[in-house]
Amino acid sequence: MPHPEPTRLTVPAAARLVGRIRVPGDKSISHRALMLSALAVGESRVKGLLEGEDVLATAAALRAMGARIERDAAGVWTINGVGVGGLLQPAAALDMGNSGTSTRLLMGLIASHPITATFTGDASLSARPMERVITPLSRMGADITASPGGRLPLMLRGLCPAVPIEYELPVASAQVKSAVLLAGLNTPGVTRVIEPVPTRDHSERMLAGFGAEVLVEETSRGRVISITGEAELRPQSITVPGDPSSAAFWMVAASIVPGSDVVIENVGLNPTRAGLVTALRMMGADITELDPRTVGGEPVADLRVRHAALQGITVPHDLAPAMIDEYPVLFVAAAFAAGRTVARGADELRVKESDRIAAMRAALEANGVSVTEHDDGLSIDGTGGDAIPGGGTVTTRLDHRIAMSMTVAALHARAAITLDDASPVQTSYPTFFDQLAQLSGEAA
Template sequence: MSAAQPSPRTVESRGPLTGVVTVPGDKSISHRALMLSALAVGESRVTGLLEGEDVLATAAAMRAMGATIERSADGVWTVHGVGVGGLLQPAQALDMGNSGTSTRLLMGLVASHPITATFTGDASLSRRPMARVIEPLSRMGADVTASPGGTLPLMLRGLCPAVPIEYHLPVASAQVKSAVLLAGLNAPGITRVIEPVPTRDHSERMLAGFGAALSVEETPDGRVISIAGEAELRPQDIVVPGDPSSGAFWIVAASIVPGSDLLIRNVGLNPTRTGLIAAMRLMGADIVEQDARVVGGEPVADLRVRHAPLSAIEVPPELAPSMIDEYPALFVAAAFASGKTVARGAHELRVKESDRIAAMAAALGANGVSTQEFEDGLAIQGTGGEPIPGSGHVATRLDHRIAMSMAVAGLHARRPVLLDDAGPVATSYPAFFPTLDGLLGREPQ
C-alpha cells in the first residue's frame, strides 16, 4: 500500500456542539461479521457495516480467499461464504493496511486451512507485534515466517488438520483470544482459551450466533472459552450496532465544551466495552441512556450527553480491558477536569497503532497540558474546565485515535490545535470531520 500524502488539519474552538449524531458501525463486530459470513455456507446479509479502511481490508482479504462479498446501493452487504475449511489460496499478498484486528484474526483463520498467505501492511502496522498470535498458532501447527521482531511482512502456512490446544492468555487480548478460537473452528476436537481478565466478547457472541458449538465457563483461573472444531456455520442476517469507541469522542467533546448537548444514537453497550462511560461518570459526566434495546445480540442505547464539570479521579485499572481503545479520549477529558487524573494499568497502549501513551503525552504537552508519563499510563493535570492553551502541533503518528482525540481537545482551546495528518481517521471514522462541522452548525470543510 503506497503511503498517502499527509492531510494537515486545524481545529479551533467554535462554541457548543448540539444536535444528533449516529456513530458508524462497530469496527470489531464488522470485522467478525465479514469473516464468519465468509465461513458460512450460503448468503449472509450485514447491515450497518463500518465502511472504514480497516474493515474494507478484511473484505478484500476474504474475497481473495474465495468469498463473494458485495455492497448494494442501500448499504447492505451480502456475503456468499465458502464454508469452514473452504478458504482458497490467495493469489497475492493480503494487504492489511493499518488494521491489526484484520491481521491477527485472519492469521487465526488461515492457521487451520491448507493454504499459505503473506500478510503486509502500512508503516504503522508493520511495527506492531504479532508474536503474541504467532506463538499459539504455531502450537496448533501453523508455520510462520515473520520479519525480525515478529512483525509484518510475514508468511503463514496453515495446517489441516490443525492441533486443538488449551491456551492461557498471557495478556488480556481479545484479538489473540479470537485468533485461537477462529483457528479452532477447523481443528478436530476442542480448542480452549483461558483468559484471566475478561476482554470484549464479540467473537464468542457471534460464533454462537452462527451456530458454532461454543461454551463459556467461569472458573477460579478465569473465563474458559471452548469451541468444537470442524464446525458448520449457518448464514445470518447481522445488524451492526454503533461503535462505542467512535462514540467516545462525542461523549468527551460534549462533556468538555460548555453549552453542549448531544444525542448519540445507536451506541453499542456491550459490558466489555463500556469502561470509558464508567470512567467519565466517575468524573461527573452527564450521560443518560435512552431507549435501551438489543440489536444483533448486542445491547444498544442512545446516549444523551450534556456539558458538565469534571473532577479528577484515579482511573480504576480494572476498567482497562473494557476501554483500551478509548484511553486517548479519556486523557483529553482529564485535561479539562479539576485536579490531577491518574490512569494506569494500560500497558497495552504502548503497542497500538502508535505508542499511545507517548503520543498523547507529547500531543497534550505541546498544547500546554501538564502530564507525567508512566510505563503503563499518564497523570494529567486538568484545567478545571477552562480552555487549554492550544497552538501546538500534534504528531498523529498514523494513528486515527490520536487524531480524533486531539481534534476534540481543540474544541475547547484558546488557540487552534494543529494536526499534522488527519488522514488516518479514515481507517475507522471517515465521516468524523464532516460530522463535527455539522454539530458545530457550519458547512463541512
Template sequence: MSHSAPARPLSIAASGPLVGTLTVPGDKSISHRSLMFAGLAVGESRISGLLEGEDVLATAGAMRAMGAQVERTADGVWQVHGVGVGGLLQPQVALDMGNSGTSTRLLMGLVASHAITATFIGDASLSKRPMARVTEPLSRMGASFTTAPGERLPLTMRGLCPAVPIDYTLPVASAQVKSAVLLAGLNTPGITRVIEPVPTRDHSERMLRGFGAQLTVEETPQGRMIAITGEAELRAQNIEVPGDPSSAGFWMVAASVVPGSDVTIRNVLMNPTRIGLVTALRMMGASIDELAQRDVGGEPVADLRVRHAALTAIEVPPDLAPSMIDEYPILFVAAAFARGTTVARGAHELRVKESDRIAAMAAALGLAGVRVSEHEDGLSIEGRDGDPLPGTRDARVASLLDHRIAMSMAVAGMHARAAVTIDDAAPIATSYPAFVDTARALGALPQWMNR
C-alpha cells in the same frame, strides 16, 4: 493501503457549544467479525450498518482473496456468500491489511487451520506492531511463520490441516489473541480452549454462537474458559451492526467538555465489555443518559444523551482497561479539562497499538499546554478545571499515523484558545471517514490545511 498517502493536516479551534443528534459508524469489532464469519458460513449473509472504513475494507478484501463473495449493494447492505468452514482458498496475492491490527491477527487465526499459505503486509504503522502474541499460540496448533525481524510484518504463514487443538491461557488480556485462537479452532478437530484471567470483549463468542458454532463459556478458578468444538458448520445470518462505542467516545468527551453542549448519539453498542469509558466518565461527573435501551442481534444498544458537565479528576481503576483500551487517548483529553490530577495506570497495551499511545498523547497534550507525567503503563494529567487549552499555535501535533490520536486531539481543539493543529489527520479514514463532517454538523469548525 500499505502505501504512504499524502499528509492531510487538520486544524480545529473552539467555536461554541456542540448541539445535535448523530449516528456513529458501525462497530469496528463487530464489522470485522461479521465479514469473517459470514465468509466461512454456508449460504448468503446480509450485513447492514457495516463500518466502511479502511480497516474493515481490508478484511473484506482479504476474504474475497480467499474465495468468499463479498459485495456492497446500492442500498448499503453487504452481501456475503461464504465458502464454508475449511473452504478458504489459497490467496493469489499478498493480503494488504493497511493499518488494521484486528484484520491481521484474526485472519491469521482463520488461515492457521487451513492448508494454505498467506502473506500479510501493511502500512508503516502496522509493520511496527509485534505479532508474536498471535504467532506463539498458532504455532502450537501447527501453523508456521516467516516474519520480519521482531515478529513483525511482512509475515508469511503456512496453515496446517488438520491443526492441533490446544488449551491456551492468555498471558495478556487481548480479545484479538483470544479470537485468533478460537477462529483457528473452528476448523480444528476436537475442542480448542482459551482461558482469559481478565475478561475481554466477547463479540467473537456472541457472534460465533449466532452463526451456529458449538461454543461454551465457563467461569473457572483460573479465569473465564471459552471452548469451541471444531469442524463446525456455520449458517448464514442477517446482521445489523450497532454503532461503535469507541467512535461515540469522541462525542461523549467533546459534549462533556465544551460549555453549553447537548449531543445525542443514536444506536450505540453498550456491551458490558466495551463501556469502560462510559463508566470512567461518569466517575468524573459526566452527564450521560441512556435512552431507548434495546437488544440488537444479541447485543445491548442504547441512545446516549450527553450534556456539558464539570469533570473531576479520578484515579482510573486499572480493571477498566480491557473494556476501554482503545478509548484511553480520548479519556486523557477529558482528564485535561477536569479539576485536579487524573491518574490512569494499568494500560501497558497502549504501548503497542497503532502508535505508542502513551508517549504520543503525552507529547500531544504537552504541546497543547497540558501538564502531563508519563508512566510505563499510563499517564498522570493535571486538569485545567474546565478552562480552555492554550492550543498548539504554530506547532503541529504528531498523529503518528494513528487515527485515535488524530481524533482525540481534534476534540481537544474544540475547547482551546488557539487552534490545535494535527500534522496528518488522513488516518481518521481507517475507522471514522465522516468524523470531520460530523464535527461541522454539530457546530465545530475543523479546517483541512495545506501541507
C-alpha cells in the same frame, strides 16, 4: 494499500456542540461479521457495516480467498461464504493496510486451512508485534515466518488438520483470544482459551450466533472459552450497532465544551466495551441512556451527553480491558477535569497503531497540558473546565485515535491545534470531520 498523502489540518475551538448523530458501525463487530459470514454456507446480509479502510482490508482479503462479497446501493452487504475449511489459496499477498485486527484474526482463520498467505501492511502496522498471535497459532501447527521482531511482512502456512490447544492468555487481548478461537473453528476437537482478565466478547457472541458450539465458563483461573471444531456455520442477517469507540469522541467533546447537548444514536453498550462510560460518569459526566434495547444479541442505546464539570479520578485498573481503545480520549477528558486524573493499567497502549502513551503525552504537552508519563498510562493535571492553551502541532503517528482525540481537545482550546496528518481518520471513521461540522453548526 498505500497510506494516503498526509493531510495537515488546523482545528479551531467550537462555541458549543448540539444535535443528533449516528456513529459508524462497530469496527470489532464489522470485522467479525465479514469473517464468519465468509465461512458460513450460504448468503449472509450485514447492515450498518463500518466502511473504513480497516474493515475494507478484511473484505478484500476474504474476497482473495474465495468469498463473494458485495455492497448494494442502500449500503447492505451480502456475503456468500465458502464454508468452514473452504478458504482458497490467495493469488497475491494480503495487504492489511493499518489494520491489526484484520491481520491477527485472519492469521487465526488461515492457521487451520491448508493454504499459505503472506501478510503485508503500512509502516505503522509493520512496526507492531505479532508474536503474541504467532505463539499460540504455532502451537496449533501453523508454520509462520515473520520479519525480525515478529513483525510484518510475514508468511503463514496453515495446517489441516490443526492441533487443538488450551491456551492461557499472557496479556489481556481480545485479538489473540479471537485468533485462537477462529483457528479452532476448523480444528478437530475442542480448543480452549483461558483469559484471567475478561476482554471484549464479540467473537464468542457472534460464533454462537452463527451456530458454532461455544462454551463460556467462569472458573478460578478466569474465563474459559471453549470451541468445538469442524463447525458448520449458518448464514445470518446482522445489524451492526454503532461503535462505542467512535461514540467516545463525542461523549468527551460534549462533556468538555460548554453549552453542548449531543445525542449519539444506536451506540453498542456491550459490558466488555463500556468502560469509558463508567469512567466518565465517575468523573461527573452527564450521560443518559435513551431507549435501551438489544440488537443482534448486543445491548444498544441512544446516548444523550451534556456539558458537565468533570472531576479528576484515579481510574480503576480493572476498567482497562473494557476501554483500552478509549484511553487517548479519556486523557483528553482528564485535561479539562478539576484536579489530577491518574489513568494507568494500560500497558497495551504501547503496542497499538502507535505508542499511544508517548504519543498522547507529547500531544497534550505541546498544547499546554501538564502530564506525567508512566510505563502503563498517564497522570494529567486538568484545568477545572477552563480551555487548555492549545496552539501546538500534534504528531499523529499514523494513528487515527491520536488524530481524533486531539481534535476533541482543540474544541475547547484558547488557540487552534494543528494535526500534522488527519488522513488516518479514514481507517475507522470517514465521516468524523463532517459530523463535527454538523454538531458545531458549521456544516454547509
